[in-house]
């Protein structure tokens with residue numbers, strides 16, 4: 001039997017290992033071989049449930065500028081083959097603490113956004129009902145709304161920690177309420193987010209007007225600007241983030257993490273739909289995410305990877321590493 005096939009097939013129930021099934025062993029099967037799953041993890045249908053499911057959602061019908069994020073999930077998976085099992089920065093093996101599996105791609109209607117949002121909400125609800133936290137690979141940022149609907153349905157309003165160049169709290173665009181620039185306004189209006197603990201990090205670039213920022217504050221968000229990394233330093237940013245997520249009484253609570261890859265400077269992530277100069281480095285982003293150890297992360301997404309504009313897998317690799325750090329945080333929070 002071909003070793004790859006052998007590795008992937010678990011036919012006999014009694015042969016199932018009690019410990020989590022990790023990625024395919026790279027000492028036996030070179031990394032450029034399959035499977036085409038995130039980090040070469042098993043598929044969700046190959047394991048008896050997973051603590052964390054990595055779900056691809058190839059959807060970009062909500063974009064306002066460059067299209068292409070529908071090809072994001074496959075690209076991030078392809079760029080994730082070099083991820084190794086041990087994360088020294090957090091001293092954790094994210095795939096050994098609990099079962100992590102790739103739930104494949106969700107088929108959503110590319111022509112009917114409202115129907116697509118319903119499909120996403122139903123699938124996130126189903127996966128969470130089966131006991132999995134969900135890490136979504138987008139897809140454009142419109143997806144954050146149905147995901148938050150599913151999360152808030154059983155957790156109540158959650159803090160949203162949103163990494164992005166843009167606020168994504170605009171009202172409508174060409175009269176359309178559901179676009180990649182509006183998910184967090186809709187989520188706030190629908191009562192899905194904790195208004196005392198939510199935050200954008202990495203904001204920069206021109207706005208339509210100053211009122212964009214005032215409206216955003218009313219919707220429940222504080223802002224850490226991209227420039228704050230330069231002016232105040234990483235540790236100051238992390239301290240402000242953790243204080244905000246802890247809330248006014250310091251008690252904390254559930255946090256949903258949404259990462260638009262355009263939070264990175266185009267030098268670090270050129271393959272995205274609405275790039276803005278002056279962004280953070282991938283090192284700053286990874287380090288900020290690592291500071292979420294001990295925070296109650298209930299789900300996350302990495303969105304807006306648009307491979308047609310990527311070069312040398314820069315954006316795909318950055319997104320894969322962001323996802324890996326998020327998975328490492330989830331594992332550390334279990335292991336602690």
Ligand SMILES: [Mn+2]
Nearest residue numbers: 141164168260
């Ligand atoms: Mn966004």
